[in-house]
Amino acid sequence: MPWLAATLAVVIFVVDTLTTLDIAVAVLYVAVILLAMDFAGQRGILVVAAACAGLTLLSYVIVHEEGEGGPILRCLVSLTAIAIAGLLAARHQRSVASLREHASLLDLTHDTVFVRDRNDVIVYWNRAAEKLYGWSAEQALGRKAADLLQTEFPAPFESIMADLARDGRWEGELVHTCRDGRRVTVASRWAMRRDSRGHPAAILETNNDVTERRDMEKGLDRARSELAHVGRLATMGELTASIAHEVNQPLAAIVTNGEAGLRWLDREEPNLPQVRTSLEHMIRNGQRASDVVRRLRALSRKVDPSYGPVSVPEVVSDVAMLMERELLTHRVALSVQVEPGLPPVRGDRVQLQQVVMNLMLNGIQAMDAVTDRPRRLTVEIRRSAEELPDEIGGVAFSVSDTGNGIDPAHLPKLFDAFFTTRAEGMGMGLSICRSIVEAHGGRLSASNRPDSGASFQVSLPAWQDGVP
Numbered sequence: 504m505p506w507l508a509a510t511l512a513v514v515i516f517v518v519d520t521l522t523t524l525d526i527a528v529a530v531l532y533v534a535v536i537l538l539a540m541d542f543a544g545q546r547g548i549l550v551v552a553a554a555c556a557g558l559t560l561l562s563y564v565i566v567h568e569e570g571e572g573g574p575i576l577r578c579l580v581s582l583t584a585i586a587i588a589g590l591l592a593a594r595h596q597r598s599v600a601s602l603r604e605h606a607s608l609l610d611l612t613h614d615t616v617f618v619r620d621r622n623d624v625i626v627y628w629n630r631a632a633e634k635l636y637g638w639s640a641e642q643a644l645g646r647k648a649a650d651l652l653q654t655e656f657p658a659p660f661e662s663i664m665a666d667l668a669r670d671g672r673w674e675g676e677l678v679h680t681c682r683d684g685r686r687v688t689v690a691s692r693w694a695m696r697r698d699s700r701g702h703p704a705a706i707l708e709t710n711n712d713v714t715e716r717r718d719m720e721k722g723l724d725r726a727r728s729e730l731a732h733v734g735r736l737a738t739m740g741e742l743t744a745s746i747a748h749e750v751n752q753p754l755a756a757i758v759t760n761g762e763a764g765l766r767w768l769d770r771e772e773p774n775l776p777q778v779r780t781s782l783e784h785m786i787r788n789g790q791r792a793s794d795v796v797r798r799l800r801a802l803s804r805k806v807d808p809s810y811g812p813v814s815v816p817e818v819v820s821d822v823a824m825l826m827e828r829e830l831l832t833h834r835v836a837l838s839v840q841v842e843p844g845l846p847p848v849r850g851d852r853v854q855l856q857q858v859v860m861n862l863m864l865n866g867i868q869a870m871d872a873v874t875d876r877p878r879r880l881t882v883e884i885r886r887s888a889e890e891l892p893d894e895i896g897g898v899a900f901s902v903s904d905t906g907n908g909i910d911p912a913h914l915p916k917l918f919d920a921f922f923t924t925r926a927e928g929m930g931m932g933l934s935i936c937r938s939i940v941e942a943h944g945g946r947l948s949a950s951n952r953p954d955s956g957a958s959f960q961v962s963l964p965a966w967q968d969g970v971p
């Protein structure tokens with residue numbers, strides 16, 4: 504370009520100097536200035552314009568020494584045109600330089616920034632995008648973003664675009680595939696720019712790489728679920744004697760029913776209706792034993808939590824069944840009060856059973872020292888009152904006992920891991936309960952009852968269709 508401009512300037516100079524045309528040939532120097540815009544900055548343009556003006560004057564001096572009216576006028580017209588073109592071009596170069604400077608700021612950010620036109624074609628690609636995804640700006644420009652990055656969207660693309668068109672912005676998490684096949688999770692923010700008629704013109708997409716954070720969270724979830732499993736086994740260990748009895752009792756009953764049935768059969772005249780009754784009892788007891796075993800197996804299995812609609816009253820009755828013997832040996836009366844018409848909560852059944860089991864067992868153990876009043880364990884299940892500080896929209900339940908309550912000095916550390924006041928305690932039960940409840944989006948708190956004993960309140964969000 505510089506050579507082309509210089510050659511053109513020389514040609515114009517030669518024509519202007521050697522021919523005697525009646526037109527202002529030097530006006531053509533404007534073309535030299537326009538060509539210079541391609542390689543010169545603001546100062547360079549002014550230098551080129553000054554050189555063109557100098558050449559115009561030089562030709563005038565060489566050819567028209569005597570000075571006539573027409574050539575002076577043509578020379579002035581040319582100089583004016585060169586001056587105006589030079590100033591405009593210099594101003595334009597200044598704006599371009601400042602825009603370039605602003606755009607280069609986007610290369611400093613650690614976030615990837617790119618701009619897509621209305622057809623999803625990439626028109627800008629910053630340095631962080633080059634670094635994260637592995638494609639240079641040259642390779643990325645002109646490609647469709649969703650194809651290049653094999654984007655996985657959290658919702659159908661059309662519905663995201665509809666949100667964007669309505670609000671002008673969108674936020675969400677995307678999974679992109681880099682050039683080397685690596686998959687990255689990014690927190691993505693989109694903003695739409697509209698043209699002067701309000702039509703979508705471009706989308707600015709800013710992405711922050713959160714892959715490591717998400718991997719860490721997954722690792723934490725895994726650790727939490729493993730800890731919950733260990734906690735569950737420990738709690739079940741505390742219940743071994745009761746649970747063994749829970750299974751043994753129906754088995755013993757089956758034997759008794761079988762013997763009775765045989766006796767009715769061995770009679771001289773077999774009493775078939777009684778035999779039938781004995782067989783029915785055997786079946787019922789067999790079912791009860793297998794129910795207990797099924798619940799125990801569910802509790803001891805090591806599986807990742809899976810969330811679905813769970814009925815809290817069912818969870819409580821499942822646990823109550825496993826703890827019947829424990830209640831009996833500790834001479835504790837259990838009362839369960841359920842408000843009718845409760846919605847299901849969003850939860851993992853086994854983990855919620857673990858919470859109920861821990862709270863009930865703690866209550867039973869807390870009443871061991873009580874001899875002067877009835878030992879009562881009350882489970883109240885009701886719709887939660889959102890306006891209460893510790894409750895959220897869904898179902899709340901409380902487990903209350905008539906023990907000696909919690910020492911107020913212990914309240915702040917009650918849910919800390921390894922906090923225990925029991926000689927054989929591990930201090931993990933309540934800490935695991937709280938982490939389970941919080942992973943469910945719920946809350947767990949403790950308080951003392953006004954008369955006697957402690958009360959633990961759990962509040963869980965209701966199950967909503969479509970929310971995973």
Ligand code: ADP
Pocket residue numbers: 861865866869904906907908909917922923924925927928929930931932933934956957958
């Ligand atoms: P552990 O039962 O192994 O001690 P937990 O985390 O279940 O561990 O309980 C921690 C402590 O909280 C208990 O040692 C006890 O001091 C207190 N605590 C728990 N439940 C009750 C309750 N119902 N009444 C009084 N104190 C309780």
